[in-house]
Amino acid sequence: MVNLTLLFLLLALCVASTVQRNLELEEDANVQQNLAQDLQIVHYQPEQVHLAFGDSLQDIVVTWSTRSSTNQSIVNFAQDYVHDKLSVISGSWQLFEDGGKQARTQYIHKVTLPALQPGTRYEYSCGSNLGWSAVYSFRTPPAGDKWSPSLAIYGDMGNENAQSLARLQQDTQLGMYDAIIHVGDFAYDMDTDDARVGDEFMRQIETVAAYVPYMVCPGNHEEKYNFSNYRARFNMPGNGDSLWYSFNMGPVHFVSFSTEVYYFINYGMKLLTKQFEWLDQDLAEANLPENRAKRPWIITFGHRPMYCSDDKEYDCNGKLETYIRQGLPTLKWFGLEDLFYKHGVDVEFFAHEHFYTRLWPIYDFKVYNGSAEAPYTNPKAPIQIITGSAGCNENREPFSNNLPDWNAFHSNDYGYTRLKAHNGTHLYFEQVSDDKEGQIVDSFWVIKDKHGAYA
Known part of the structure; x- marks a missing residue:
């Protein structure tokens, strides 16, 4: 009797195993069939x-x-x-x-x-x-140089937790901007999940980028496969590569560059040297007296900052020189602070740190305010702004407990920066806090009656 019971149990297990295996094979066949059908589906819609x-x-x-x-x-x-x-x-x-x-x-x-x-x-x-x-x-923008462009500027916005995007979409539909500048780090990351995250991010920003020019520069999150997703998806003016270029808007000459050529030299030094030569030539031309008379303001944007107010990043603790500012380690080649100072750059935008920081006019760690009463009136060095808090899945950055003297204002609210170039003498900036329902948490004017190299 016991042996018959064991026999029946064994037979039942064999039957169950066979049925389960057949189900698995059928499921595999269905998957293969679905994959084959997917290959036959066409996707023609833009x-x-x-x-x-x-x-x-x-x-x-x-x-x-x-x-x-x-x-x-x-x-x-x-x-x-x-x-x-x-x-x-x-x-x-x-x-x-x-x-x-x-x-x-x-x-x-x-x-x-x-x-x-x-x-x-x-x-x-x-x-x-x-x-x-x-x-x-x-x-399209007005003709000539005598008009006042308005822009939204930010970096570090991802597919997940793109907190500022809804407000930017509303602003864009209201016609508030002539262009938008995204200062590196997109989607987090565009290559993730075989570039599906990049596709979804580009679909997300369509309600902004299909209505106003969406000008960009690369960040560290675009590095995978030699920046291939970034290079393929964006078509910027100039050299056809989108890693560096410039364009003019009203009284402003904007210059976009890659900070990443200093950090990913595994792709070769050629990009670094070519960019530095191009920057020197472009800024020298923009700084010619006849060009400064037409477009007095020079504004640059690149992803990683020269200075920052947190202790987390290895190149932001005040003890180590940033490659962007000083140049490559030991050699001190291709540093941008001296280059921008020499050519009289007025304002420099950066991101990378997930916060907003406005700096006093600064050169070589020293503050060069125009005066104690009006620090941004005829400043004696470039003004740097870090705006990397549009929103991503890496959340916010904490500030250092001991803020440096050159830190004029800081906020780690999610948000973005607005710029209006009123004319050749006045720029207006404001920082929008999405956490505070669009409240302006910082605003200031830059006033210059003379532009050119800093003495």
């Missing part, structure tokens, strides 16, 4: 639409992605999309393969709308005969 300035402010570059090849990159545009005859411009596309294990691919499309009318609102749609985007709009 997504991740964003704008940038081209070689001039009247050249607007439209960039978007499709998962499948459309063999077309077209933008239809007009001042009134419904009632006007549409202008049609074709462009180019490139196949981008992410460096991850899945080697996911997408097609990134680029179309330049050239020589648009200044100060004009346009409506546009992008795509191909296989699929079109929604209709977006943008306004």
Whole structure:
């Protein structure tokens, strides 16, 4: 009797095991079938639409992605999309393969709308005969240098905890900005999950970047696969690489550069030396008297700061020189503080630290205020601003218990910076706190009646 019972138990276990194995095989077959079906699905619809300035402010570059090849990159545009005859411009596309294990691919499309009318609102749609985007709009800047651009500026915004994004979207839809500058560190990170996080981040910012030029520079979080996601997704003016470039807006000459060429020299020293030579030439030209007369202000932006007020980072504790400021270790080559001082840079924007800090005018750790009563009136050194608190999954940075003398104001609220260049003598800045429902937690004017190299 006992043996029969054991036999039945063994038979039952065998049957159960066989059934389970068959279920697993069936599930595997379903997975393989689904994968095969996925390969047959086409993705022609444009997504991740964003704008940038081209070689001039009247050249607007439209960039978007499709998962499948459309063999077309077209933008239809007009001042009134419904009632006007549409202008049609074709462009180019490139196949981008992410460096991850899945080697996911997408097609990134680029179309330049050239020589648009200044100060004009346009409506546009992008795509191909296989699929079109929604209709977006943008306004070209006025002609010449005698106008007052307004910008939002921030760094370090991720796909997760992008706390400032909703407020930036509202600001953009209200027409508050002529451009937006994102000072490095996107998505956290664009390569994560075989670049799916990068795709989602680009979809998130579409309600901002499809309406105003979204100007960028690389941060340390873009480094993977030699900055390939950053380089493929953004089309900036100038050298075609987007690692460094410059553009003019009203009375301002903006200069974007990569701080990361100082830290990821495993990709070679060539980028570092080329950028330094380019910066020297670009700033020297911008500082010529005839150019300063047209565009008095020079404003730079790069990701990692020269100075900062926290103890966490190895190059921010006041004891070690930052590579950006002083140059490569020991050799002291390619330092930017002396270069920017020599060419009379007025304001320098940085991010990387997840807070906001306004510095007194500073050079070589010394404060050079214009005067005790008006420190930002005719300052005797560049003014540096760190604005890296747009929101990401790494949360906020704590400030040092002993703040340096050059720290004029600080806040670790989530938020972003606004800049309005009123004219050739007055710049206005304010810091928006998203934690405080859009309250302005800091504001100040920079006033200069003379621009040029600091004596």
